[in-house]
Amino acid sequence: MKRNLPVRPDRIESDIDALAAITEPDRPWTRRAFSPLYLEGRDYLARRFREAGLEVRIDAAGNLIGRRPGKAGKGTIMLGSHSDTVPAGGRFDGIAGVVAALEVARALDEAGIVLDHDLEIVDFLAEEVSIFGVSCIGSRGMTGARPSDWLERQADGMTLADGIRGVGGDPVGTSGRADIAAFLELHIEQGPVLETERIDIGVVTAIAGITRIEIRLDGRADHAGTTPMGARRDALAAAARIVHGIEDVAAALARGPSHFVATVGEFSIEPNAANVVPSHARLLIDARAEDPAVMLEFRDAIAELCATVCDRAGVALASLRTISDNPATPMAARCVALLEAAAADVGATTRRMVSGAGHDAAFLARVAPAAMVFIRCTGGRSHAPEEWADIDDIALGVATLYNAVILIDRQPARDIADNTDNIR
Numbered sequence: 001m002k003r004n005l006p007v008r009p010d011r012i013e014s015d016i017d018a019l020a021a022i023t024e025p026d027r028p029w030t031r032r033a034f035s036p037l038y039l040e041g042r043d044y045l046a047r048r049f050r051e052a053g054l055e056v057r058i059d060a061a062g063n064l065i066g067r068r069p070g071k072a073g074k075g076t077i078m079l080g081s082h083s084d085t086v087p088a089g090g091r092f093d094g095i096a097g098v099v100a101a102l103e104v105a106r107a108l109d110e111a112g113i114v115l116d117h118d119l120e121i122v123d124f125l126a127e128e129v130s131i132f133g134v135s136c137i138g139s140r141g142m143t144g145a146r147p148s149d150w151l152e153r154q155a156d157g158m159t160l161a162d163g164i165r166g167v168g169g170d171p172v173g174t175s176g177r178a179d180i181a182a183f184l185e186l187h188i189e190q191g192p193v194l195e196t197e198r199i200d201i202g203v204v205t206a207i208a209g210i211t212r213i214e215i216r217l218d219g220r221a222d223h224a225g226t227t228p229m230g231a232r233r234d235a236l237a238a239a240a241r242i243v244h245g246i247e248d249v250a251a252a253l254a255r256g257p258s259h260f261v262a263t264v265g266e267f268s269i270e271p272n273a274a275n276v277v278p279s280h281a282r283l284l285i286d287a288r289a290e291d292p293a294v295m296l297e298f299r300d301a302i303a304e305l306c307a308t309v310c311d312r313a314g315v316a317l318a319s320l321r322t323i324s325d326n327p328a329t330p331m332a333a334r335c336v337a338l339l340e341a342a343a344a345d346v347g348a349t350t351r352r353m354v355s356g357a358g359h360d361a362a363f364l365a366r367v368a369p370a371a372m373v374f375i376r377c378t379g380g381r382s383h384a385p386e387e388w389a390d391i392d393d394i395a396l397g398v399a400t401l402y403n404a405v406i407l408i409d410r411q412p413a414r415d416i417a418d419n420t421d422n423i424r
């Protein structure tokens with residue numbers, strides 16, 4: 001259905017295409033945080049922010065921010081997402097939200113609307129798990145949730161502190177924000193629900209908690225041709241059993257009433273040679289739970305699983321360590337309701353949903369009322385080169401965001417922050 005929207009689909013599409021072109025040529029669509037290509041993408045965005053009349057700066061946490069001053073000093077309505085990608089995926093993941101925010105600013109200008117609030121649009125630094133092994137570096141930094149010891153993390157011959165300096169931030173500076181009246185993020189759903197149910201817009205009620213657990217196993221290197229099967233301490237064979245066990249535990253928990261998934265997404269062994277019994281294995285679990293009690297159950301089950309498998313395999317459990325642990329985050333009830341009203345206003349159908357993916361909004365929710373708009377993506381595919389979202393669906397989401405900004409701008413601050421009806 002063609003709709004008369006207050007935003008320009010052609011402009012949104014051309015910015016998304018321009019960013020897609022800034023990719024590693026052999027690995028579309030790759031623009032890893034802290035890389036030269038990432039900086040190139042940010043230069044493009046900063047230029048487009050300036051062309052839209054925004055005041056551009058990088059904050060201490062390394063976030064790229066465009067500001068459109070309001071007229072009544074009522075605080076800041078913030079919109080944003082991220083322009084970094086996972087390896088070989090992410091033509092729309094994050095990018096759609098940054099371009100959506102930019103388009104809202106441009107459309108407000110064209111409509112001659114000056115808000116009471118300042119409007120800030122943000123490209124948060126390194127939302128995806130970066131080379132430093134952690135995610136949401138910019139949104140954590142902005143909200144005081146970036147542990148200080150992270151700055152010493154090393155990768156590619158630099159520390160995270162060097163990385164933040166490299167994008168123009170100040171790792172020892174603070175970006176603490178108390179002025180944010182509301183934060184909204186548009187994102188592709190990254191799952192199949194909206195497409196399957198033929199619904200235009202998902203309004204997120206909560207973002208699942210994410211816990212990442214590292215397991216290291218120490219076995220013993222031996223000759224692969226001479227060591228009898230019963231005399232081995234094979235770290236890989238034990239790790240494989242653990243991976244299987246994790247899948248079984250996760251599948252059982254996923255049958256419960258709330259969202260739960262777990263993935264072993266990183267795996268490595270040493271010495272990784274054909275004729276040597278593997279001596280070491282490392283795996284990293286990424287687990288997501290809507291209900292913190294289910295996450296606890298998962299962690300207990302994994303500890304028991306590791307102890308049992310290692311005992312049987314004669315392998316030492318060298319480490320079972322939680323690397324990061326962010327609890328499930330409810331979205332602000334008032335913002336959820338305003339997003340639903342904003343979507344209805346452009347004739348979009350909506351449903352409420354929990355996000356299994358992590359987002360910068362989970363950190364902004366610590367300092368401000370926050371909510372998210374999800375749009376359909378083809379086949380629910382994401383974090384893969386095939387990730388796709390149709391421009392008509394994106395534009396409908398951007399129009400929803402635009403309407404929501406205008407609705408929020410008219411609300412008294414205490415109403416936006418009123419969470420008495422919080423979902424969950």
Ligand code: GLV
Pocket residue numbers: 127128129356357358359
């Ligand atoms: C972000 O893409 C995540 O890991 O959920």
Ligand code: MN
Pocket residue numbers: 086090093128383
């Ligand atoms: Mn992602």
Ligand code: MN
Pocket residue numbers: 082093094127187358359
């Ligand atoms: Mn994302």
